[in-house]
Amino acid sequence: MKTSYLPVGLPAPLADRQGPTAPFWKGLQDGALRIQFCRACNAVQWGPDYICNACHSLDLDWKPVEPEGRIYSWTRVWQAAQPVLEGSVPYVVVLVELVSAQGVRLVGNLLGEPLQPVEIGMPVVGVFESHEEAGTSYTLLQWRKMDGDWRC
Amino acid sequence: MTAERTLRHKVAIVGIGETAYFKRGQSPDPEYVLALKAILAACDDAGLDPRDIDGFSSYADDRNDAARLATSLGIKELRFSAMQWGGGGGGCAGSIANAAAAIATGQAECVIVFRALSQGQVRYGQGAAAIGYAAQAAPVIAGDMAFSVPYGAISPAQRFALKAMRFMHDHGVSQDALRAIALASYRHAQNNPRAIMYGKPLDSDGYDASRWIAEPFHLFDSCLENDGAAAVLLVDAARARDFQQPAAYLLAAAAGSGRRQAASSHSAPCYATGNFNEVARRLYAMARIEPREVDVVQAYENFTGGVAMALNEHGFFARGDANDFLTIDNLSAPNGRLPLNTSGGHLAECYMHGMNLVIEAVRQVRGQSCNQIKDANVALMISGPMVTPVSSLLLGSEATR
Numbered sequence: 447m448k449t450s451y452l453p454v455g456l457p458a459p460l461a462d463r464q465g466p467t468a469p470f471w472k473g474l475q476d477g478a479l480r481i482q483f484c485r486a487c488n489a490v491q492w493g494p495d496y497i498c499n500a501c502h503s504l505d506l507d508w509k510p511v512e513p514e515g516r517i518y519s520w521t522r523v524w525q526a527a528q529p530v531l532e533g534s535v536p537y538v539v540v541l542v543e544l545v546s547a548q549g550v551r552l553v554g555n556l557l558g559e560p561l562q563p564v565e566i567g568m569p570v571v572g573v574f575e576s577h578e579e580a581g582t583s584y585t586l587l588q589w590r591k592m593d594g595d596w597r598c
Numbered sequence: 599m600t601a602e603r604t605l606r607h608k609v610a611i612v613g614i615g616e617t618a619y620f621k622r623g624q625s626p627d628p629e630y631v632l633a634l635k636a637i638l639a640a641c642d643d644a645g646l647d648p649r650d651i652d653g654f655s656s657y658a659d660d661r662n663d664a665a666r667l668a669t670s671l672g673i674k675e676l677r678f679s680a681m682q683w684g685g686g687g688g689g690c691a692g693s694i695a696n697a698a699a700a701i702a703t704g705q706a707e708c709v710i711v712f713r714a715l716s717q718g719q720v721r722y723g724q725g726a727a728a729i730g731y732a733a734q735a736a737p738v739i740a741g742d743m744a745f746s747v748p749y750g751a752i753s754p755a756q757r758f759a760l761k762a763m764r765f766m767h768d769h770g771v772s773q774d775a776l777r778a779i780a781l782a783s784y785r786h787a788q789n790n791p792r793a794i795m796y797g798k799p800l801d802s803d804g805y806d807a808s809r810w811i812a813e814p815f816h817l818f819d820s821c822l823e824n825d826g827a828a829a830v831l832l833v834d835a836a837r838a839r840d841f842q843q844p845a846a847y848l849l850a851a852a853a854g855s856g857r858r859q860a861a862s863s864h865s866a867p868c869y870a871t872g873n874f875n876e877v878a879r880r881l882y883a884m885a886r887i888e889p890r891e892v893d894v895v896q897a898y899e900n901f902t903g904g905v906a907m908a909l910n911e912h913g914f915f916a917r918g919d920a921n922d923f924l925t926i927d928n929l930s931a932p933n934g935r936l937p938l939n940t941s942g943g944h945l946a947e948c949y950m951h952g953m954n955l956v957i958e959a960v961r962q963v964r965g966q967s968c969n970q971i972k973d974a975n976v977a978l979m980i981s982g983p984m985v986t987p988v989s990s991l992l993l994g995s996e997a998t999r
Contacts, residue, residue, distance in 0.1 A: 452750050457737040459744035467744065467862075493742065493862030519767070519870075521759035524810035527752040536810075539751045541760045541864050551865045553746045553760070566767045582738075586748055 450575055451555040451588055452537060455530035458577065458584050466494040469508045474585040477574055480508040481550055492550040511550075513572025513587060515542035518551055520564045536560045542570055542589055557590040568596050604884050607999060609698040610838035610845040613646060613831030614957045615639025619794055619948035622717040625825035633662040633714035634670060636827035644831050645842040646708060651831075653678030653709035655697040657689030658951055662714050678706035682853065682989075686754075687898050688873075688982030690952030692853030692989035697832045707833065713953040714827035742862035754900060755820055758984050759812040762903025764870035766814060769910065769917055773814060775924035776902040777805045779938065780818045780945055782929035783899065787942025790968040794822055795946035819902040821944040828953035830960065846960040846993040849976065850884035852877045853989035860986050872907030872983035877990055882913070885992045887976060889913035892992075894937045894962045894971045896955035897980040899944040904983030909936075912980065912990070931969035940969040952981045956991065963995040973997075 459471055466482070473480035482494045486503035497504055519541040526532045538556040543549070556564060557573060570589040577584050615636045617627075625632060641648040648671045654664035655678070664679035678700040682689035690713070697709040739747050751757050765771065784800035787793035800818060808817040838845035855873050859866045868875070882888065889912060897905045906920055914936055915923035923935075931937040941947045941958040948954050959977035961967040967974075975998055979991040 452748075456748050456750065457739035457744075459740075459748050460738040465740065467741070471744075492865045493745070499858060499861075519760040519764035519864075521751075521756060521763055521812045521814075522810070523750060523756055523759075523812045525755075525812070527750075527756060531750055534750075537750055539746075539749055539756065539760065539812075541764075549865060549867060551863055551869075553749050553751050553864060555749050566764065 450577060450586075451557055453530055453534055454577070454579050456528065458579065458582055460582055460584055466496050470494060471584060473508065473510070474574060474587055475583070478510045479513040479572060479587060480510050481544075481547055482506055483509055490547050490550060492547070511544060511546045514546070515544045515552070515570055515589070517541070517564065517566055517568045517570060518543040519566060520556065522560065522564070538562070538564060540564070540570070540589055552587060554587055554589045557588050605695065605698045605702055605848050605851055606884055606886065607847050607849070608702040608835055609832050609848045610835045611830045611848070611960050611993065612833050612838055612841040612843060612845050613640040613644025614960050615641070615643055616828040616950070616954060616957060617826045619792060619950070619954070620825040621794060622823040622825060625716050629714050629716035629827075630662050632716060632825065632827035633667065633712060636712055636714065636829040637667065637671070637710050640710065640829040640831045643843055646831060649674055651708050651710050652676060653697060653700055653706035655680045655682070655693045655709055655711045656713060657682035657693040658685055658687065658713065660713055662712075678709055684982070684985060684987050686900065686982050686985045687952040688985040688988040689853070690898070690956065690981035690989065691851055691979055691991035692981065692987065694830070694832070694848070694956065694991055695851035695853055695989065698848050698851060701832055701834055709832045710829050711832060711953075712827065712829035713951045715951060716825045717823045745863040755815055756812045758901050758904065759815055760864060761870055761984050762901060763814055765903060765907055768870050769920055771906055771920045775906055775920050776814065776819055777802065778924045778926045778929055779899070779902040779905045780805055781926045783939045783943040783945035785926070785930055786940050786969045787946035790942050790947055793942040793947040794824065795942060814903065815901055818945065821899050821901070821949040822946075824948045824950065826948055826950055828950045828957055830953070830956055844964045844996060846963045846995070847998060849887065849992040849994045849998065850881045851989065851991045852881040852884065853987050855986040855988065872904055872911050873986055873988045874908055874911035874980070874983070874990065877988055878912045881990045881992060887992070891976055892936070892978045893974040893976050894931070894940060894959075895978045895980065896939055896941075896943065896959045898952045898955060898982050899939065900983065905938075908980045908983040912978065932971050937969070937971055940967050940971070952979070955979050959991070959993050963993050
């Protein structure tokens with residue numbers, strides 16, 4: 447049974463165990479979407495950094511947000527860039543902007559039929575996709591369309 | 599009174615040189631030999647003894663080290679060597695700006711700006727190493743690429759497709775506009791025997807029938823991959839008439855980016871942009887010209903969508919007018935409103951990370967192009983849409999002095 451949208455064998459996002467993105471990946475493994483904010487000026491910051499890009503405080507922290515967003519952009523990939531994907535095209539990549547944190551965007555895949563209609567602005571909800579591969583584990587955040595006519 | 603700080607009419611390109619251009623992997627020469635050949639050709643074009651070169655400037659982490667080149671060429675005294683930060687072609691015009699600044703401030707006299715690329719030896723933007731992970735049984739990935747590679751957004755085409763799709767949405771740009779950019783390059787390449795796609799014309803049906811790479815990019819929306827090298831020679835404008843070719847004077851050069859353009863996870867505040875809003879403003883201010891005074895444009899095509907952004911941000915059409923402006927008639931030499939990529943550009947001549955586009959801009963103001971524009975006095979060259987930093991360059995003929 448297929449347990450992930452794309453086949454096993456793509457690089458795992460595990461190389462940043464010490465870096466500024468580490469709490470994000472740890473959060474996904476815990477089933478939570480966490481984003482960075484500045485404890486000094488309270489600004490939400492994305493992508494993660496060592497310093498607040500607004501006030502230069504180094505006192506940054508993480509907070510949970512709802513994994514809900516709208517499709518900010520998308521592409522349907524027809525030519526595989528890695529051998530492991532050759533049997534998996536086409537597939538849909540979406541760029542999702544979070545509803546609760548404007549300007550915070552995440553790349554993911556849109557679950558479902560690869561030829562389904564996709565439009566900028568469509569509301570989507572996050573789906574946590576666990577990977578257990580080659581002795582490592584990590585979680586990706588995927589997206590599915592919300593039910594109903596989104597233009598209403 | 600303080601003197602105006604500007605590069606306008608201070609420096610000139612007096613020599614251009616390039617190797618034959620090859621499909622990826624087909625160069626008989628190592629990359630370093632390609633670099634040497636292009637530099638010797640630029641000196642030969644100018645009538646300069648290569649031993650009189652005293653500086654090198656490049657970009658995109660070019661592998662052909664300035665000190666090694668100076669040794670190979672028997673250069674008497676190396677005075678200037680600079681690398682413009684940033685991958686891809688965003689630094690091409692910026693590397694010319696660096697060389698020009700060195701000459702204008704008395705740090706060097708004869709500076710070569712070059713790019714050598716043998717994609718058969720190291721393929722650009724592809725493979726495990728290029729995207730930042732080691733090829734191994736259980737590969738891992740770090741940093742910004744960790745936000746996209748596990749989701750299959752890996753190659754430049756796949757990642758820039760997201761930016762282009764949003765730009766087309768925001769500005770109401772149709773697929774026909776992208777197609778016109780591709781067709782113009784192929785049309786111009788048919789008059790350029792140096793072009794990889796010389797003798798291989800493309801029409802609308804051919805574009806429409808070509809396979810998708812990543813929507814909205816068809817095969818023909820993407821640059822080629824090539825082996826070759828290209829170089830230009832810069833000197834003080836006061837000496838420009840001492841050389842054997844007509845000079846192309848720098849009217850302006852500018853490099854840089856907008857606020858937080860390197861924000862990871864596709865989260866730059868101004869996302870759907872070629873990143874030229876600030877650069878173009880400074881470029882025109884230094885040159886003291888308006889967009890309508892530009893006679894011909896060489897715009898870096900990594901992908902056609904980026905060209906549409908770049909032309910918009912350089913002031914050639916207003917938001918919402920892309921589909922009216924970006925037509926094959928408007929973009930064709932010699933009589934279009936804004937002839938674009940008159941050598942065939944990166945889509946049909948060669949992908950030399952912008953340096954072949956600089957050479958074509960020089961040819962236009964000299965009157966030596968295969969697709970010559972009548973009275974081309976001002977040529978714009980645009981480097982590297984959608985990356986950061988980017989850069990642009992304006993060249994003028996003798997008539998602009």
